[in-house]
Amino acid sequence: MRDLKESGPRATATPCGCVKPALETGNLLTEPIGYLESCFSAKNGTPRQPSICSHSRACLRIRKSIFNNPEHSLMGLEQFSHVWILFVFHKNGHLSCKAKVQPPRLNGAKTGVFSTRSPHRPNAIGLTLAKLERVEGGAVYLSGIDMIHGTPVLDIKPYIADYDSPQNLIESSGDFTLQNNQHKLKTVSQSEGKTDNCDWQQLSGCKESQPSHCTREKCKCPEHRTSGENNAESDDAANTQQSSPEPREIAAELGEESGPRVAQEQSGPHSQEKSPSEEPEDGRLKRGEEAVVPEGHGPEMSPKAPSGVAGAAHCSVVPAWVREAPVANLEVRFTPHAEMDLEHLSSGEPGVGQASFKYFQSAEEARHAIEAVLSADPRSVYRRKLCQDRLFYFTVDTAHVTCWFGDGFAEVLRIKPASEPVQMSKPAESPVSLGL
Numbered sequence: 407m408r409d410l411k412e413s414g415p416r417a418t419a420t421p422c423g424c425v426k427p428a429l430e431t432g433n434l435l436t437e438p439i440g441y442l443e444s445c446f447s448a449k450n451g452t453p454r455q456p457s458i459c460s461h462s463r464a465c466l467r468i469r470k471s472i473f474n475n476p477e478h479s480l481m482g483l484e485q486f487s488h489v490w491i492l493f494v495f496h497k498n499g500h501l502s503c504k505a506k507v508q509p510p511r512l513n514g515a516k517t518g519v520f521s522t523r524s525p526h527r528p529n530a531i532g533l534t535l536a537k538l539e540r541v542e543g544g545a546v547y548l549s550g551i552d553m554i555h556g557t558p559v560l561d562i563k564p565y566i567a568d569y570d571s572p573q574n575l576i577e578s579s580g581d582f583t584l585q586n587n588q589h590k591l592k593t594v595s596q597s598e599g600k601t602d603n604c605d606w607q608q609l610s611g612c613k614e615s616q617p618s619h620c621t622r623e624k625c626k627c628p629e630h631r632t633s634g635e636n637n638a639e640s641d642d643a644a645n646t647q648q649s650s651p652e653p654r655e656i657a658a659e660l661g662e663e664s665g666p667r668v669a670q671e672q673s674g675p676h677s678q679e680k681s682p683s684e685e686p687e688d689g690r691l692k693r694g695e696e697a698v699v700p701e702g703h704g705p706e707m708s709p710k711a712p713s714g715v716a717g718a719a720h721c722s723v724v725p726a727w728v729r730e731a732p733v734a735n736l737e738v739r740f741t742p743h744a745e746m747d748l749e750h751l752s753s754g755e756p757g758v759g760q761a762s763f764k765y766f767q768s769a770e771e772a773r774h775a776i777e778a779v780l781s782a783d784p785r786s787v788y789r790r791k792l793c794q795d796r797l798f799y800f801t802v803d804t805a806h807v808t809c810w811f812g813d814g815f816a817e818v819l820r821i822k823p824a825s826e827p828v829q830m831s832k833p834a835e836s837p838v839s840l841g842l
């Protein structure tokens with residue numbers, strides 16, 4: 407067998423005459439199928455996972471340079487409720503060569519990059535499961551996204567629970583146990599495939615009914631299991647009856663690496679309002695002391711899945727630090743001033759200098775989106791620990807939000823019209839109002 411490591415990139419000529427590296431070497435020259443128009447203009451304040459903010463919206467127009475008739479490429483896609491979006495973290499600056507990263511949920515501890523959803527990875531490729539709102543000509547309208555405006559998108563694939571969700575691979579009558587791995591795995595054929603509007607719930611919480619081929623007796627909702635639970639698991643029906651966390655609670659904010667970031671920040675007026683006796687570490691960190699993964703201990707401390715089980719078991723397994731992270735959701739408040747700002751912005755009042763929202767359909771939606779973003783605490787670990795009294799800014803849709811964080815809460819102070827319209831990475835492709 408040829409040594410793959412030694413085979414360098416080879417060039418091949420395509421039918422159109424251009425020379426591209428050979429696919430077989432894995433050196434793929436990518437060409438974005440489109441650039442995302444997103445309600446998030448910058449990394450700051452963009453949710454760490456799509457499930458955090460269901461009201462976040464985006465539009466992707468397939469480029470004519472990819473297909474003469476972009477609408478042809480989207481034929482049939484409207485029959486799916488969710489799609490996988492593969493994209494480039496184009497605002498990373500450079501490709502990352504760090505083997506270990508510090509996901510926010512580990513509160514400063516490190517783990518291997520491939521066990522996280524960090525944007526800082528060797529090939530800077532992101533993967534987001536988005537809700538497909540509609541297809542219109544050569545454009546797809548999405549919600550529940552975590553990508554910024556101008557993100558180059560490489561591919562769209564339909565989400566098919568039967569293929570993409572481990573519990574959907576199980577035949578309910580299968581004679582399986584975790585111990586002997588005798589269970590039968592069976593993918594449902596396409597002819598048996600169905601449009602399942604509960605896919606999102608199945609993925610994120612299993613709050614509703616279990617899929618028919620994932621019986622309560624046999625299968626604990628995968629997202630409710632940790633490797634520790636898996637380790638100790640017997641096929642105990644009682645285990646399947648545990649209470650379900652909210653989808654947002656289990657949104658895995660595994661990504662953003664912590665560290666000093668250049669952020670728009672300044673000392674805030676509220677910094678003086680804090681008690682002088684307050685410890686340098688905020689309540690969040692105190693809570694972290696009680697958490698499953700204590701600070702300073704890597705994920706190596708988490709119980710591990712028995713070897714081979716994660717790959718062969720009927721349900722997916724995640725480490726404890728993902729499910730039981732020392733980072734609690736924050737309460738989100740709006741000052742009366744911020745409430746008024748939001749009202750003005752949504753009404754597009756003269757004098758405010760800006761039309762109302764491009765992506766949100768109402769002030770209520772904008773409010774929910776702001777709440778969702780802040781509730782998940784968008785700060786890096788560094789900011790959480792060392793710059794807690796700094797103001798935090800982010801832009802969502804046409805709203806430029808100023809807030810601050812206290813012990814267990816975030817408070818919105820001002821909401822102003824975003825001063826700069828969101829720029830596309832390619833000047834030729836100007837942002838287009840989504841008309842939602």
Ligand SMILES: C[S@@+](CC[C@H](N)C(=O)[O-])C[C@H]1O[C@@H](n2cnc3c(N)ncnc32)[C@H](O)[C@@H]1O
Nearest residue numbers: 449452453454495496497523532533553554661
């Ligand atoms: C943690 S990543 C997760 C992305 C995707 N769901 C995944 O798992 O691959 C999401 C974060 O990436 C950052 N981000 C989004 N779009 C980006 C882009 N085009 N370039 C660089 N960073 C981006 C934002 O800060 C966002 O909070």
